[in-house]
Amino acid sequence: GQNIDQPTEMTATEGAIVQINCTYQTSGFNGLFWYQQHAGEAPTFLSYNVLDGLEEKGRFSSFLSRSKGYSYLLLKELQMKDSASYLCALKDSNYQLIWGAGTKLIIKP
Amino acid sequence: DGGITQSPKYLFRKEGQNVTLSCEQNLNHDAMYWYRQDPGQGLRLIYYSQIVNDFQKGDIAEGYSVSREKKESFPLTVTSAQKNPTAFYLCASSIEVGTGYEKLFFGSGTQLSVL
Numbered sequence: 001g002q003n004i005d006q007p008t009e010m011t012a013t014e015g016a017i018v019q020i021n022c023t024y025q026t027s028g029f030n031g032l033f034w035y036q037q038h039a040g041e042a043p044t045f046l047s048y049n050v051l052d053g054l055e056e057k058g059r060f061s062s063f064l065s066r067s068k069g070y071s072y073l074l075l076k077e078l079q080m081k082d083s084a085s086y087l088c089a090l091k092d093s094n095y096q097l098i099w100g101a102g103t104k105l106i107i108k109p
Numbered sequence: 110d111g112g113i114t115q116s117p118k119y120l121f122r123k124e125g126q127n128v129t130l131s132c133e134q135n136l137n138h139d140a141m142y143w144y145r146q147d148p149g150q151g152l153r154l155i156y157y158s159q160i161v162n163d164f165q166k167g168d169i170a171e172g173y174s175v176s177r178e179k180k181e182s183f184p185l186t187v188t189s190a191q192k193n194p195t196a197f198y199l200c201a202s203s204i205e206v207g208t209g210y211e212k213l214f215f216g217s218g219t220q221l222s223v224l
Contacts (some may be wrong), residue, residue, distance in 0.1 A: 004151065040218065040220075041217055041218070042215035042218060045212040045213065045214075048212065089152075096154070097154070097213075099151030099153075101150055
């Protein structure tokens, strides 16, 4: 079957670094997405990985290891506005998106 | 500015009532989707449409119906057959379906509750 796991909630301090992990099991793989969602708002696209390695985009980076079924989102220089849920989603062999339940990130001053 | 507009933001349904959620996009995207979001769960696909006058059932289509008469519009009707409709509903669009990398653009959502 197909499965995606993320931690339910994480807490970090303003200015620090946090890593949000996403592990998955799937019979086919066509890419992995990360989205950010503030409470009661629309999810917005952050990153896409289809090859192994690290993709850096400003304060946010995303890493993928296909052999390990593992991805992480790295947030640097945390700001209060980064308090949100972070959704991991993979595209399976049929190009359908399978979504994780999301990780709620709480930033403390 | 281009984007996706969902309305209303909040909606209440009475027992036995059908309600319709609106979704309009001006991004000129071919593909549109409806997702349901429940606390502690990942997004679940209700219906999607790749072109006008065509749509496909997602994982949880029972109790819902859609239409795609115009490229810009993809309304979702929650029928009385949907026994547990309370959820946050998200509409999304993408340039096309099934080509690997195509990011989704989401509307701001509709919170549906049962009276």
